[in-house]
Amino acid sequence: MNPESGQAVDVSTSLCFVPQMLSDELVYSWLGRLVALNALGHPKEYLSQLFGTKNIVPCIDLPTHLDALHNRLGVNSPYSSIEQLIDLGTLYPYHRPFLTQERHEQVHNILISNDGKALKVLIGRVANRFGASHPLRYCPICTMEDTQTLGTPYWKRSHQLPGVKCCIKHKCELTTYISPHLVTDKRRIILAPYVNFDSKPIAASEKQILFAELSSGLLNSKLAVIDPSIRKNLYVEAIRLAGLSTKGSYIDYKNLSQSICNNYDYFEDFIHRDRLLASSESSLNWLRTLIQRPERASHPICHLLLIGFLFKSVKTFKEALRHLHIDAEHNINPSKAINNSDLKLDINEQAKIIIHDSSISCRTAANILNLSVTTIVCRRRALGLPISERRKSLSIIKINAIKDDFLSGLTPSAIVLRQGISISTVYRIRAQLTDTLKAQKLQIFNKELKTRRKQWLLIKSQHLEDGMTMARSENPSTYAWLYKHDCMWLRENSWKPSKQLFPKKLRIDWTTRDQNLLRTLTDYVSSIMQTTHRPRISKSLMFRKLGESMIRANLKKMPLLEKFIQQHTESIESYQRHRIDQAIHDLKSQSNCVKIWKLKRITGIRNWSSDNEFYVNQILKGLDH
DSSP states (O other), X not given: OOTTTOOOOOOGGGOSOOOOOOTTBOHHHHHHHHHHHHTOOSHHHHHHHHHSOSOOOOOSSSOOOHHHHHHHHGGGSSSSSHHHHHHHHSSHHHHGGGSOHHHHHHHHHHHHTSOOTTHHHHTTTTTTTSOSXXXXXXXXXXXXXXXXXXXXXXXXXXXSSTTOOEETTTTEEOEEEEOGGGOSOTTSOOOOOOOOOOSOOOBXXXXXXXXXXXXXXXXXXXXXXXXXXXXXXXXXXXXXXXXXXXXXXXXXXXXXXXXXXXXXXXXXXXTTHHHHHOOSSSSOHHHHHHHHOTTSOOXXXXXXXXXXXXXXXXXXXXXXXXXXXXXXXXXXXXXXXOOTTOTTOOOOHHHHHHHHOTTSOHHHHHHXXXXXXXHHHHHHHHHTOOOOOOOOOOOHHHHHHHHHHHHTTOOHHHHHHHHTOOHHHHHHXXXXXXXXXXXXXXXXXXXXXXXXXXXHHHHHHHTTTTOHHHHHHHOHHHHHHHHHHOHHHHHHTSOOOOSOSSOOOOOOOHHHHHHHHHHHHHHHHHHHHTOXXXXXXOHHHHHHHHOHHHHHHHGGGOHXXXXXXXXXXXXXXXXXHHHHXXXXXXXXXXXOOOOHHHHHHHHOOSSOOHHHHHHHHHHHHHXXX
């Protein structure tokens, strides 16, 4: 499909030979071999032939315009469908499981038809600071074996995975060939090198091999998009089973971070070690993001490190997902898990029946629907359904103490620590004080407003002659508070700007200026014309005499000057003839024979045109006669 014309064009008939897609080969690598074997020429030509447009930069790991490529290749396409092309020829299966369904659809559309803008922003590579593109790498042993058995080396997907430094087949470190940002011609496809080496390859460490196996396992796992809430629940349950949660079922991020660092030897020899250990606290920030913000697009490296620690392999992780009601290909079950924290989430008819059935207790309904008891209670109260009183562990004295803490201005988290209760209990009690807290907040605001206004009026009275700048520097916090919360009053009670800050500019008499400048320029041009060895009379020369910026900006306002400049601007050809005439005059005055080679030397004209040649010959003929 031609992205520009929208018409399908089969280019397979113009290809002499179409190679097979090799095991674990990138589409980028296959295209490079296709171009080389058919000698397709300049990148713009073969990109236009294969993709229908020359305005495309082939991407190594996540190529775009795959729909156009597949349709134009026709029967010679390496796979029977675009989905196979994406799954077996790109690195997208490595990213897909950890995206939301919405982002997956956006990325999928970009891979098929768009130009790839913002693609790596969508999948989280840029925001996570792991790098949007990675250098091309190869295994020397794999390259030699492929050359001997297949006749050609090629780029393998498993060697281009982010953070992977070794070949899992030969247990040796990969060799970096070139980084994409160092390539001058971005459209030219880089072919895998033919290598011969005498030295023994560097052996990879155990942790490098483990991480490479995790990455390769994810790439080949055929995992589809995993619902973020299901993925979060799986992580939390595995962390709890590993004994890394507190008595209140909260995750102990400090111990979890320490355990992961110990498991991976503090990411020694990892490419992104500094990024993984970057944290303002004792715990790893990216761990909190994976669990507390599962919908965010985090880099697969972060997920793999957690999966490797909790499940040891992607295969085990895949089996655990099956136990959470996910089908064989890891698509979300049609019944859909209900998010515990979302009270406004649409639920199916069966869930509505359970919630409306008062004979089912709130706790039983919560277990059936995989929701918290508090969520069921809130929904039934909103529907006006009767709810049996639950046993209370809080006394009236405790509840009143919590209310007093709220009225004193303490935050919910501070009340949790002070009273030793759960955060849900604190919020439930705060809901009973909504009107009281609003009234208290308004009272505090009005008191603050009165104080700030009084302070500003005092400052203004002290700096009546100094102005606004001095008053603001006296108490900047008061000015900032009033500007944010009471801007209209602040404007009315501040210095009024003067009506005319700058003197009015005088009008210019362009007619008079036109005549004066014309007179000046006429005298200047006349004086130059009388000079023997003069420069060329160009617009720039005349502009420099009069003031270039002013003349260029206002030339249309001075018609006499504009006409004079147009009439007296000397062309390059005319000036060259003037130099030729002057050179002939100098040679004749010195009684020298006039020759063309002498004229060329004296005039110093670099590009001696045929017109100049003809002009000189005519003059020389006249001199001979």
